[in-house]
Amino acid sequence: MTAQTLLQxxxxxxxxxxxxxxxxxxxxxxxxLMDVVNFAHGEFLMLAMxxxxxxxxxxxxxxxxxxxxIAASMFVVGATAYLxxxxxxxxxxxxxxxxxxxxxxxxxIAIRGLAQFFFTPDFRSxxxxxxxxxxxEIGGVFLPLPQLWGAAISVAAFVGLWLxxxxxxxxxxxxxxxxxxxxxxxxxIDKNRVFTLGWGLGAGLVGLAGAVMAIFYYIHPDVGGxxxxxxxxxxxxxxxxxxxxxxxxxxxxxxxxxxxTTFMPPALKALGIYAVYMAVVLxxxxxxxxxx
Amino acid sequence: xxxxxxxxxxxxxxxxxxxxxxxxxxLAASIAAVVAVLPFGVRDVYLQNILVLTLMYAxxxxxxxxxxxxxxxxxxxxxxxxxxxxxxxxxxxxxxGILPWFGMLVGGGMAAAxxxxxxxxxxxxxxxxxSIATIVVAEAALLLVLNWDWAGGALGIQIPAGKDSWxxxxxxxxxxxxxxxxxxxxxxxxxxxxxxxxxxxxxxWRAVKDNPEAxxxxxVVVFRSKMAAAAISAFFTAIGxxxxxxxxxxxxxxxxxxxxxxxxxxxxxxxxxxxxLWGPALGAAVLxxxxxxTRSYAGGSGSCIDxxxxxxxxxxxxxxxxEGLVSLLRRAPARPAxxxxxxxxx
Numbered sequence: 040m041t042a043q044t045l046l047q048x049x050x051x052x053x054x055x056x057x058x059x060x061x062x063x064x065x066x067x068x069x070x071x072l073m074d075v076v077n078f079a080h081g082e083f084l085m086l087a088m089x090x091x092x093x094x095x096x097x098x099x100x101x102x103x104x105x106x107x108x109i110a111a112s113m114f115v116v117g118a119t120a121y122l123x124x125x126x127x128x129x130x131x132x133x134x135x136x137x138x139x140x141x142x143x144x145x146x147x148i149a150i151r152g153l154a155q156f157f158f159t160p161d162f163r164s165x166x167x168x169x170x171x172x173x174x175x176e177i178g179g180v181f182l183p184l185p186q187l188w189g190a191a192i193s194v195a196a197f198v199g200l201w202l203x204x205x206x207x208x209x210x211x212x213x214x215x216x217x218x219x220x221x222x223x224x225x226x227x228i229d230k231n232r233v234f235t236l237g238w239g240l241g242a243g244l245v246g247l248a249g250a251v252m253a254i255f256y257y258i259h260p261d262v263g264g265x266x267x268x269x270x271x272x273x274x275x276x277x278x279x280x281x282x283x284x285x286x287x288x289x290x291x292x293x294x295x296x297x298x299x300t301t302f303m304p305p306a307l308k309a310l311g312i313y314a315v316y317m318a319v320v321l322x323x324x325x326x327x328x329x330x331x
Numbered sequence: 332x333x334x335x336x337x338x339x340x341x342x343x344x345x346x347x348x349x350x351x352x353x354x355x356x357x358l359a360a361s362i363a364a365v366v367a368v369l370p371f372g373v374r375d376v377y378l379q380n381i382l383v384l385t386l387m388y389a390x391x392x393x394x395x396x397x398x399x400x401x402x403x404x405x406x407x408x409x410x411x412x413x414x415x416x417x418x419x420x421x422x423x424x425x426x427x428g429i430l431p432w433f434g435m436l437v438g439g440g441m442a443a444a445x446x447x448x449x450x451x452x453x454x455x456x457x458x459x460x461x462s463i464a465t466i467v468v469a470e471a472a473l474l475l476v477l478n479w480d481w482a483g484g485a486l487g488i489q490i491p492a493g494k495d496s497w498x499x500x501x502x503x504x505x506x507x508x509x510x511x512x513x514x515x516x517x518x519x520x521x522x523x524x525x526x527x528x529x530x531x532x533x534x535x536w537r538a539v540k541d542n543p544e545a546x547x548x549x550x551v552v553v554f555r556s557k558m559a560a561a562a563i564s565a566f567f568t569a570i571g572x573x574x575x576x577x578x579x580x581x582x583x584x585x586x587x588x589x590x591x592x593x594x595x596x597x598x599x600x601x602x603x604x605x606x607x608l609w610g611p612a613l614g615a616a617v618l619x620x621x622x623x624x625t626r627s628y629a630g631g632s633g634s635c636i637d638x639x640x641x642x643x644x645x646x647x648x649x650x651x652x653x654e655g656l657v658s659l660l661r662r663a664p665a666r667p668a669x670x671x672x673x674x675x676x677x
Contacts, residue, residue, distance in 0.1 A: 151642070
């Protein structure tokens, strides 16, 4: 293998890894805030892709320009999911963990059913976009434009998240609520409001990822599953609740996947990710940056 | 200074407790007897099929409940044991002519060994980390089997149709033997759970579930407790997998090892009452007929109403009955004032 090929593999891995990190960010944010694993996360991604598809179909504007609209729509979806389902799962007195798993899992199945009902199980793709199918060459390395765009959005989203959590009142409220959801009421923070916004934000982040993925990936009702699994692995690898961990783990997962695709049969490429995850989590049971 | 009395202090072991346990046995035997003769009244093959699946999921969910419910280790990867049981029994029968009765014991033993091998590293993980590790290892196994040509690869393995026989557990049209076998399996797993409820392991597991640190400090060997629960749970799950393979006569990786199966094993226990004796069976008795009936009445012609109903149903039951459906049947607990204080009369 030449250095050129290796560079190419690493570059594609890095781009895809940043997109994985973006998908995982919302999951990690919600978990860190309220200890809930959202089992409908893959369905949120699928929904964002269909929203992109539908919007492009109806308003005929390129998905790149629609990205903020899609993220905003997903913000509403996430906030609604919290207010309509998860809020009640937080209130139960017994088996809280199981109720959260199966409430969000039931939500996932219902969303998948709705998607099949409205969009049929057919595979869709968005034709003739600005970025779709194009590549750019930098120093002999070919980078697909949609993935490059996704990586740029991902970096911007992580910077934004870092600023939001560190520099704004909402971020401070978020941190305070995650520390002690009961005590924040004493300083006038409405826990329910923070959770609602947290779910909106988490879904909005996966909305960004969906807006990008709709450009270069087939859209169908079951598209979320494999990506959700990668997101769970990413979050567990980085450490539940750690935003920086999600970023680092996403990049690791992307690089490992790119390398395994080169050295293993394509059908087995996910095994490389699983193996690295196992190795890390057995040495560090709380992931790379988890402190729970 | 008076020593605390050693006998008669444990409210769990008084006469009323043993009477209640005997009543549970009688009730279970009565239900089993009714179910055993039920197919003579219900001749419809479609309904008999639902009965087989309900009994099978009751058995599987009871097996899952041993690790997930009593010991509190939420496995979302039990499909690996189910698939192992299905594949071992099928391969031993189709390739080597070894009867499934023996094959399922081999599969069960291998699943128990696998559970111990996986438990050794995994039981260091806590909460969601453990659950995600179980998902990942089951998915990895699914990928391997999908690409393993000797084991049939993605195409799977067909069990050739033969003469109806109890020895090879093959019955072309007749559902009755399958109903009885699944009933037997459900009874065995129920009885195992019944024994566990009042055994040392049972008390240890519940202690591990509620507070592992406190349990450890009181002398419970936490790690070995989890390992024992995992092995027993995996053994019965694999037997269920072998039975399923014989029942449907055709297995492929996606139909016996997918993540969906892992959830389907946990779901009846969760809906019926996790960590309870009757929860999984009750959950299966409600959930499986409901699933099958919505599928046939609302799932025709590619519409997905069945998925929507199913998803909403899971959400509603989980939210409305967090303690499971058994909490509907339980009598209201006696008020504290009505409970005699031990030693008060003396």
